[in-house]
Amino acid sequence: MVSGVFIATVFVMVAAPGPSFMVLVNETLRFGRVAGLVTILGSSTGLLMWAATSTLGLAALMQTSEVVFTAFKLAGAAYLCYLAVMTVRNRRNFGHQPAEVPEGYGAATLWRSYRSGLVTSAANPKMATVYLALIPQFLPPGGGSPADVVTLTAVQIMISAAWYAVVVTLVGLVRRLLARPAVRVGLAWVSGAILLVLGLRTAVMTGPMA
Numbered sequence: 001m002v003s004g005v006f007i008a009t010v011f012v013m014v015a016a017p018g019p020s021f022m023v024l025v026n027e028t029l030r031f032g033r034v035a036g037l038v039t040i041l042g043s044s045t046g047l048l049m050w051a052a053t054s055t056l057g058l059a060a061l062m063q064t065s066e067v068v069f070t071a072f073k074l075a076g077a078a079y080l081c082y083l084a085v086m087t088v089r090n091r092r093n094f095g096h097q098p099a100e101v102p103e104g105y106g107a108a109t110l111w112r113s114y115r116s117g118l119v120t121s122a123a124n125p126k127m128a129t130v131y132l133a134l135i136p137q138f139l140p141p142g143g144g145s146p147a148d149v150v151t152l153t154a155v156q157i158m159i160s161a162a163w164y165a166v167v168v169t170l171v172g173l174v175r176r177l178l179a180r181p182a183v184r185v186g187l188a189w190v191s192g193a194i195l196l197v198l199g200l201r202t203a204v205m206t207g208p209m210a
Contacts, residue, residue, distance in 0.1 A: 046121025080199030091188030
């Protein structure tokens with residue numbers, strides 16, 4: 001049975017703004033709620049990948065190898081900086097939906113949002129800590145069974161997805177303000193700046209087991 005302490009701990013971790021949170025907000029502001037929900041799907045896929053790597057022991061390698069840790073953190077930092085640049089570069093169209101959507105635009109946009117969620121989650125080396133340090137603390141004495149690990153992992157991913165769905169809904173309401181071009185440009189600069197700061201912070205992240 002999943003304890004209330006585990007649920008509360010996971011929620012606090014998920015609710016704290018980080019790279020995945022900011023990318024989700026950015027995608028929702030730029031392309032709308034559907035894109036935001038697809039970003040959540042990508043982020044959840046990244047969490048599943050971390051769960052799988054934990055099972056295979058690769059997450060442990062992440063926590064003990066400075067080289068692997070550095071490679072992941074630099075990849076994540078570079079992608080966040082790339083998103084920051086693209087956000088500012090397209091600031092005049094930030095949150096603007098054209099009256100006539102070109103054929104294929106929707107599918108391309110949704111794929112981009114999914115990819116953004118996936119890469120941001122999968123390239124975050126701190127996720128190794130969740131599956132190596134957090135989840136084991138709530139397993140039954142003796143390490144529990146594979147079913148116990150799967151249950152805790154599933155609960156963690158569902159809490160993450162549920163909270164992000166709430167965020168998408170709230171951001172979708174705020175997005176109505178983007179009818180004014182000056183507001184769109186201002187939010188694009190703010191969003192780009194935050195993404196850039198997160199990217200730089202990720203780049204200087206301390207090493208394994210910090």
